[in-house]
Amino acid sequence: MSVRPYTARLRHLALHGVLAIALLTPFAARADGLLVFAAASLKPSLDEILATPEAAALGGVKASYAASSQLAKQIEAGAPAALFISADRDWMDYVEQRKLVVDGTRANLLGNALVLVAPKDSTVKLDIAAGFALATALGKDGRLALAEPNSVPAGKYAKTALTRLGVWDAVAARVVSTDNVRAALNFVARAEAALGVVYRSDAVSEPAVRVVATFPDATHAPIVYPVAILAGHDTPAARRLLELLRAPAEQAIFRDHGFDAPPR
Incomplete structure (x- = not known):
């Protein structure tokens, strides 16, 4: 066997290896980030919060918005969300009753009118x-x-x-x-x-x-937005994000967008 064809084959395999790593990198980065499932009404305010340097420091936080009912069903089906913010207690109760909420992490985040x-x-x-x-x-x-x-x-x-x-x-x-x-x-x-x-x-x-x-x-019943970390995603980054959403500066952003403190 000549050296040249063998060397060319090694280069060909190496190139494919580099391409494979390049293609897989975005998926690995996405897996390392945090996915927040949030009620559709939160989009303008939460997008602003997730664009802050404090949120960016957590590394790749993304949000998916829909009706709380749809999000709860997706969580039940195994969607890889780390946090859930519902627009009412009922759908958070639904998720919690199925043992999909990390104990002690549920809190009332916001109110509304x-x-x-x-x-x-x-x-x-x-x-x-x-x-x-x-x-x-x-x-x-x-x-x-x-x-x-x-x-x-x-x-x-x-x-x-x-x-x-x-x-x-x-x-x-x-x-x-x-x-x-x-x-x-x-x-x-x-x-x-x-x-x-x-x-x-x-x-x-x-x-x-x-x-x-x-x-x-x-x-109508008091409008409450509960938040919780979801089972299988209780990480330091998820805990920090939960703390960030409840911090005074972030709560002020929510207020600017028309939300209230959660009713007691």
């Missing part, structure tokens, strides 16, 4: 009270945008509030039901729905809508 919004150029005026004229305010063909009212937290809060106020039956047939609250917000922002019920934090983030009125606290 529920608001009725309209496109920014709308002239609708309403005071929210028992029997208020919501159906009339929608007009002949207007729609009411909500997150899915039987499973998504924002939609559940909205349905409860409208039911307690005695107006749900009058508007139920005119509801546009969406996968998450941000999608409901977008319907109103594009003037494809005359009104919508979203969180105050959503309205703060979208200049194309205006707040018509805020739902009284007594019309």
Whole structure:
């Protein structure tokens, strides 16, 4: 056997080895990072927090946003999230009951308010009270945008509030039901729905809508965003991220985006 073909073959194998390492490196880096599953309403504020140097120092923190109900089901199916931030207690309870939350890490992170919004150029005026004229305010063909009212937290809060106020039956047939609250917000922002019920934090983030009125606290359960580390991901980095989200500077960012301290 000549030396030259043998040497060429070694070089060929070495090149393939280098390429294989290069291709695998991004996946290894991704595996070393932290994945946060967060309720869709958190996107503007959490994106800002994860862009801070303090979050960057933790190494590759990424967030995946969707309805809390969808995220909880994905966690149950084995999705590799390290932290879960739900928009209500129910879906965190769901995950915890399946032994998927690290003991002692669950905490109430934030609170919020529920608001009725309209496109920014709308002239609708309403005071929210028992029997208020919501159906009339929608007009002949207007729609009411909500997150899915039987499973998504924002939609559940909205349905409860409208039911307690005695107006749900009058508007139920005119509801546009969406996968998450941000999608409901977008319907109103594009003037494809005359009104919508979203969180105050959503309205703060979208200049194309205006707040018509805020739902009284007594019309729905307290809005609570619990956070927890998920089973199999109890690492020092996950603990530091949990501490960071609860730190004063990061809590101030959440406040700027329309969130409250969690109700007691």
